[in-house]
Amino acid sequence: MNFPLILAILLLVSGAIWMVDAVFLRKRRPAGAKDPWWVEYGASFFPVILLVFVLRSFVAEPFKIPSGSMIPTLQIGDFILVNKYTYGIRLPVINKKIIDISQPQRGDVMVFRYPEDPSVDYIKRVVGVPGDRVAYQNKKLTVNGKPVETRKVEDYLHTERLYYSKQFVEKAGDVEYRTINDEDAPSFIPDAAQFPFRENCLYNNSGVVCTVPEGHYFMMGDNRDNSRDSRYWGFVPDENIVGKAFFIWLNFSDLKRIGSFN
Structure with a gap:
């Protein structure tokens, strides 16, 4: 709809x-x-x-998180607000930018129109901006040849299924955020699509290495082994950007999450 x-x-x-x-x-x-x-x-x-x-x-648009791809930052059932003017003023319906304000930065949590079906909104984290060479090899993230600053913290407990994932704190610029991965999940990408600029990506048994084209962004979920993101379907063009997520305003299952964004 x-x-x-x-x-x-x-x-x-x-x-x-x-x-x-x-x-x-x-x-x-x-x-x-x-x-x-x-x-x-x-x-x-x-x-x-x-x-x-x-x-x-x-100004702002509400969204509901339908999946666990952004755990631990966002939980299933979180209602979030998305800033519609951070990245520029866009005409409604056609989503054409008419006033440029700023560009997405590494570490931002961004809502965008799914490239394979623009009628569907997705939310992921920006890990690569135009010109970046992003490598995710053996579950280690590197940008432009430099490992993203990462430190191990306590394992993350999935309360709905009662199992643990390895949890880390990554830092992109001044932004710190948590990610998780599962030791028993494979590093390689089994079913990457044929997407625009796929020639910019190299797939191997350790993961993927991509150079982000101009006007595009490389997105990943914080739940690294349970997120279909740019590793699978490619880059997000600027014209698909909806806005920057910044606030959790409701979660019926956990009212303590209101106002948080960690």
């Missing part, structure tokens, strides 16, 4: 009703006459729809 398009259509219809009534029809109605039901509803919904449209398109 293309919710932004539906919202835009509702805004245009309700706005047209409100304008036609204000400019033409209202003057022709007898004094004290009741507004027709379609005018009453259209005029009432228009300011509400306009406010939602503006906030959702240019």
Whole structure:
């Protein structure tokens, strides 16, 4: 479902009703006459729809986390807010950038339109920006020949299935975040797709090495062995960017997560 398009259509219809009534029809109605039901509803919904449209398109948009690919940073069932203007102002529906503000940085958690199906929104972490050479070999992340700063911390307990994963703290610039991986999971990528700029990637038994093309980003989930990300389906083009995730505003299963983003 293309919710932004539906919202835009509702805004245009309700706005047209409100304008036609204000400019033409209202003057022709007898004094004290009741507004027709379609005018009453259209005029009432228009300011509400306009406010939602503006906030959702240019300020912040809510999303729900459906999978565990970003564990431990984000849990299944987290409701998050995504900043829509951090990376620039984009026209609603067509997602075309009209004002450039900043670019995604390594370590950012970003929502984007899935390259293989742009009707689906994905969330992953930026690990490679245009021009970077990203290597994920034997579960070690290297960017431009330099290992990403990493330290081992206590193992992570998956409470839903009661097993442990190795847990690490990585640092990209000034951003620290936790990642996990499973010792018994293979390092190689078994079923990488044929994606644009696939010639920029080299796959081997240890993992993958990719050079990020201009205007694109290399994304990975923090749950490294349970995330289908750029290692499998390629790079995210700039025009697919939705915004930067920054706040957890609700989780029905764990209210303590409200306000956190670790």
